[in-house]
Amino acid sequence: MSSESLASDIAILKTEIIAPPLTPQQLILRRFSKHRLAIWGMVGFGLLLLFIIVGSILVTDKKANEVDLMARLSPPNQLHWMGTDSTGRDIFARMIHGGQISLIVGFLSVIFSVSVGAVVGGVAAYYGGWVDTVLMRFTEAMLSIPSLFLLIVLGKYLGKDVQTITVFGHSYSGSVAIVIVVIGATSWMYLARIVRANVLSLREMDYISASKSLGASDVRIFFRHLIPNTMGAIIVSSTLGLAGAILNEAYVSFLGLGVQPPTASWGNMLTSAQSFIQRGAWWMWVFPSLFIIITILCINLIGDGLRDAFDPRSTRNL
Amino acid sequence: MWAYIARRSIQALFTLLIITVLCFILTRLSADPLAQYATNPNMSAADKAALRERLGLNQPMPVQYLKWLGLALQGDLGNSFFSKQPVAEMISQRLPNTLKLMFTYEIITIIISLFLGILSAVRQYSMLDNVITTFSFIGFSMPIFFIALGAMLIFAVKFKEWGFPYLPTGADIWDPKDPIEYIKHMILPVSCLVIIGTAGYARFIRTSVLEVLGQDYVRTARAKGLSNRVVLYKHALRNAALPLVTIIGLDIPGLLGGALVTESVYAWPGMGRLFWEYAQRGDFPVVLGILLITSSAVVVFTIITDVVYTFVDPRIRLT
Numbered sequence: 001m002s003s004e005s006l007a008s009d010i011a012i013l014k015t016e017i018i019a020p021p022l023t024p025q026q027l028i029l030r031r032f033s034k035h036r037l038a039i040w041g042m043v044g045f046g047l048l049l050l051f052i053i054v055g056s057i058l059v060t061d062k063k064a065n066e067v068d069l070m071a072r073l074s075p076p077n078q079l080h081w082m083g084t085d086s087t088g089r090d091i092f093a094r095m096i097h098g099g100q101i102s103l104i105v106g107f108l109s110v111i112f113s114v115s116v117g118a119v120v121g122g123v124a125a126y127y128g129g130w131v132d133t134v135l136m137r138f139t140e141a142m143l144s145i146p147s148l149f150l151l152i153v154l155g156k157y158l159g160k161d162v163q164t165i166t167v168f169g170h171s172y173s174g175s176v177a178i179v180i181v182v183i184g185a186t187s188w189m190y191l192a193r194i195v196r197a198n199v200l201s202l203r204e205m206d207y208i209s210a211s212k213s214l215g216a217s218d219v220r221i222f223f224r225h226l227i228p229n230t231m232g233a234i235i236v237s238s239t240l241g242l243a244g245a246i247l248n249e250a251y252v253s254f255l256g257l258g259v260q261p262p263t264a265s266w267g268n269m270l271t272s273a274q275s276f277i278q279r280g281a282w283w284m285w286v287f288p289s290l291f292i293i294i295t296i297l298c299i300n301l302i303g304d305g306l307r308d309a310f311d312p313r314s315t316r317n318l
Numbered sequence: 319m320w321a322y323i324a325r326r327s328i329q330a331l332f333t334l335l336i337i338t339v340l341c342f343i344l345t346r347l348s349a350d351p352l353a354q355y356a357t358n359p360n361m362s363a364a365d366k367a368a369l370r371e372r373l374g375l376n377q378p379m380p381v382q383y384l385k386w387l388g389l390a391l392q393g394d395l396g397n398s399f400f401s402k403q404p405v406a407e408m409i410s411q412r413l414p415n416t417l418k419l420m421f422t423y424e425i426i427t428i429i430i431s432l433f434l435g436i437l438s439a440v441r442q443y444s445m446l447d448n449v450i451t452t453f454s455f456i457g458f459s460m461p462i463f464f465i466a467l468g469a470m471l472i473f474a475v476k477f478k479e480w481g482f483p484y485l486p487t488g489a490d491i492w493d494p495k496d497p498i499e500y501i502k503h504m505i506l507p508v509s510c511l512v513i514i515g516t517a518g519y520a521r522f523i524r525t526s527v528l529e530v531l532g533q534d535y536v537r538t539a540r541a542k543g544l545s546n547r548v549v550l551y552k553h554a555l556r557n558a559a560l561p562l563v564t565i566i567g568l569d570i571p572g573l574l575g576g577a578l579v580t581e582s583v584y585a586w587p588g589m590g591r592l593f594w595e596y597a598q599r600g601d602f603p604v605v606l607g608i609l610l611i612t613s614s615a616v617v618v619f620t621i622i623t624d625v626v627y628t629f630v631d632p633r634i635r636l637t
Contacts (some may be wrong), residue, residue, distance in 0.1 A: 148579075149609060156600070193580060250463075270464075273467065285467050287466040
């Protein structure tokens with residue numbers, strides 16, 4: 001054995017021995033990057049974001065809402081890559097801007113539902129007693145109403161009068177904001193239960209008693225110790241929640257209670273497809289559905305990878 | 319055990335009370351029940367006020383709620399504003415259709431997904447498992463209206479165009495009393511529901527079978543020299559089926575509410591469509607009635623599932 005290779009072996013050994021142990025975050029990252037399907041999900045979702053971001057720079061939202069009755073219901077051609085809808089609007093342009101709306105609705109409603117869920121679950125577990133009883137009965141009541149029914153009823157309730165809102169010079173139907181609230185308000189319950197269960201066990205830990213005896217306030221303990229320690233569960237369930245939110249947007253918009261035209265969303269593009277599918281306008285149905293499916297699939301794959309990565313019991317691929 | 323059931327029932331009553339308040343506020347305030355008369359030239363403002371008075375809509379909300387609750391507890395869910403029929407009667411007309419559709423779907427789904435789930439667990443990471451996993455992931459990510467509209471396009475519209483024997487869309491008028499017509503109209507909605515349902519169930523069964531197959535007692539059974547077949551069906555499957563009891567138990571009340579989107583797309587005369595039609599009109603007695611029945615079913619079945627679970631799995635003790 002040459003002295004050179006021996007030296008390099010020693011160098012490797014040294015780094016292996018001396019290298020500090022991986023932090024939990026590094027372990028999670030490593031586990032996640034070994035999850036092949038999740039990486040594919042990331043790639044797919046990245047491409048999708050690229051399509052929407054680059055697309056909205058190249059294609060204006062004016063083009064997406066441009067009505068051309070002469071070209072109505074035309075199948076895909078060079079001018080309209082994905083065909084046109086019943087009023088001659090270009091589906092390709094609407095896919096881009098509809099995607100923007102669908103993703104924004106998804107992200108914001110997840111933020112909404114995660115905040116509500118974390119606070120409700122955390123407060124219920126931390127204070128216990130009648131606070132816990134009342135909050136958990138309320139959570140249970142919300143969970144007992146079939147979710148689509150709840151979405152519809154809440155959508156009707158909040159969607160009585162809709163105004164147009166203007167953000168950065170683009171005007172959107174106020175229904176976008178309503179949909180975010182409706183989806184957020186109907187999907188925080190599972191997370192509340194998960195957070196509650198986690199906090200219940202964390203509450204008894206020594207380091208919580210330690211910070212209590214050092215005089216830390218409830219608020220500090222809550223946000224500094226309890227929430228960060230349930231972050232894994234929160235991240236996983238909000239990723240899967242994002243998929244659910246986008247799907248829910250599609251459902252409520254499909255039923256005509258969601259994002260109102262002319263503002264496009266993948267869901268409401270399908271509403272109009274429903275009446276024209278009998279006449280064979282397949283492109284009105286295929287493209288929005290395909291994008292919804294791919295988006296949800298990618299997010300679900302990422303969520304699956306995250307769940308495996310955060311779950312210390314799943315030791316495979318480590 | 320009985321103490322547990324009693325305690326859970328009291329909790330459930332409390333939950334149900336919250337449900338009724340919540341639903342009442344949301345449905346009662348979401349739309350004006352007299353909106354359908356807004357454009358009616360034969361109704362003067364005085365007529366409308368009189369009608370409002372007669373229907374009790376001018377009373378304070380808490381009074382309206384208590385009156386509705388009092389009647390609902392006696393089984394009277396009020397009358398629809400639109401069809402003028404008693405809500406309980408409307409629901410009992412629609413319920414059999416929904417139950418036929420949903421139970422057919424549930425049974426077919428369980429059979430297919432048991433088969434697929436066990437198959438992909440036993441041959442974990444094989445080609446077959448990968449195919450089944452991929453399909454269940456895609457099915458899981460699919461909104462039901464995608465399949466519903468697609469199936470309608472292909473099997474109803476295009477098949478008719480191409481001169482093949484085609485399935486009815488539901489848009490045409492049909493007689494629900496004719497059993498052959500009935501089954502024909504059921505094929506497409508049931509298939510759509512089965513595809514989506516199987517995706518979730520099969521994945522779930524795969525996970526729970528895999529979990530059981532990795533346990534010590536299965537290894538012991540194998541070490542004793544039992545055949546794979548006996549190990550799987552006599553030892554593993556019994557325990558793997560336990561979580562399935564919970565899932566099915568919690569899904570059954572959901573069947574009552576029907577499949578809103580599928581029923582609407584295929585014009586199936588069930589509960590989901592009834593809910594949707596009357597929710598659009600803001601006809602709150604109907605909407606409230608359906609909400610009350612379906613969510614009570616969920617609450618009751620949650621308790622039943624927990625109790626049944628102790629019979630199938632004696633290791634669990636309710637306290």
